[in-house]
Amino acid sequence: xxxxxxxxxxxxxxxxxxxxxxxxxxxxxxxxxxxxxxxxxxxxxxxxxxxxxxxxxxxxxxxxxxxxxxxxxxxxxxxxxxxxxxxxxxxxxxxxxxxxxxxxxx
Numbered sequence: 001x002x003x004x005x006x007x008x009x010x011x012x013x014x015x016x017x018x019x020x021x022x023x024x025x026x027x028x029x030x031x032x033x034x035x036x037x038x039x040x041x042x043x044x045x046x047x048x049x050x051x052x053x054x055x056x057x058x059x060x061x062x063x064x065x066x067x068x069x070x071x072x073x074x075x076x077x078x079x080x081x082x083x084x085x086x087x088x089x090x091x092x093x094x095x096x097x098x099x100x101x102x103x104x105x106x
Contacts, residue, residue, distance in 0.1 A: 008048035015056070022049045022081070026071050030079040034099070046071055073099040 010018060029042045050070055071079050072086040075097045080086050090096055 008045050010045075010048050010052045013052075015053075018049050018053060022046065022053075022071075025049070026079040026081065029071065029073070030077045032077065034075070034077065075099055 010021070013021065025042050025046050029039060029046070032039050032042065071081055072083060073079050074086065074089055074093075076093065078086075078089055078096075080089075086098065090098065
C-alpha cells in the first residue's frame with residue numbers, strides 16, 4: 001500500500017503530461033462522492049501537480065508570483081480549473097454551491 005504521507009514526484013513529467021494527468025484526476029475527483037476516502041489521494045496528486053506547475057511558472061518568470069492553479073469543485077462533484085465554467089454550472093444549477101478547497105500544503 002502506498003504511503004499517504006509521501007509526496008508525489010511529478011517533476012519528470014512534461015507540461016503536456018502534467019495537464020493531462022490533472023484533467024484525468026479532476027474527472028476522477030468529480031466522480032467521487034463527497035467525503036469519499038478516494039478523494040484524499042486524488043487531492044494529494046492534484047496538489048503535487050499544482051505545485052510543480054507553479055514552480056515551473058515561477059522559474060519562467062523570476063520576480064513574479066506564480067499563477068494560482070487549482071481545481072474548483074461544486075457540491076455535486078463537478079470539477080474544473082476554469083472559474084467561468086464553474087460560474088456557468090452554478091448558474092444552471094441554482095441549488096449547487098462551490099465546495100471549499102482543502103488548505104494548501106507547504
